[in-house]
Amino acid sequence: xxxxxxxxxxxxxxxxxxxxxxxxxxxxxxxxxxxxxxxxxxxxxxxxxxxxxxxxxxxxxxxxxxx
Numbered sequence: 654x655x656x657x658x659x660x661x662x663x664x665x666x667x668x669x670x671x672x673x674x675x676x677x678x679x680x681x682x683x684x685x686x687x688x689x690x691x692x693x694x695x696x697x698x699x700x701x702x703x704x705x706x707x708x709x710x711x712x713x714x715x716x717x718x719x720x
Contacts, residue, residue, distance in 0.1 A: 673707030 657665070657679075665679040677685065682705060689696055 671707050676707065677705055 661679060668676050668678055668682065670676075685701075685705065689701060
């Protein structure tokens with residue numbers, strides 16, 4: 654199996670260090686974000702950021718998708 658680039662290893666480590674019971678690691682994050690991108694309806698970041706970061710994402714509640 655090919656070794657991950659250092660930036661991905663750092664991200665995986667940062668995700669693992671989050672103060673949550675079961676942190677979302679890089680492989681799970683990849684699938685989660687892919688699902689968000691292919692979902693036919695826009696899901697506001699305030700609804701999914703808490704799943705990734707394990708805390709409230711108030712700063713993202715009003716963000717609208719552009720494009």
